[in-house]
Amino acid sequence: AAVASIRKGTAMEWDRIERNWSHFKGNARRHWTRLSEAQLEHIEGKRERLAASLEETYALSKESAEKQLAEWQNAQKDKGPFR
Secondary structure, eight states: OHHHHHHHHHHHHHHHHHHTHHHHHHHHHHHSTTSOHHHHHHHTTOHHHHHHHHHHHHTOOHHHHHHHHHHHHHHGGGTSTTO
C-alpha cells in the first residue's frame, strides 16, 4: 500500500510539472544543458519523453536516466509555480 501511495504521489507531482511545462522547461534546460530547445519542445512535459531524451543525449542507461529524473523531479517541489 505504501508503494502505491508513493507512485500516486509521484504521478500527481509529475502532472503538475506537465501542466506547467513552460515554467519547468527552463529548469530542465539549466539542469541538463545538452538538451536542445527542440528536444524540450518535443518533450511537452511528458516524463517518458524526457527520460528517453536523457538516455539518448547523455548516453545513460534507463536506470541512470530514471534516477536523475527522480532527483530533478524531487527538487522541483520547492520551485514550482502556485506553491
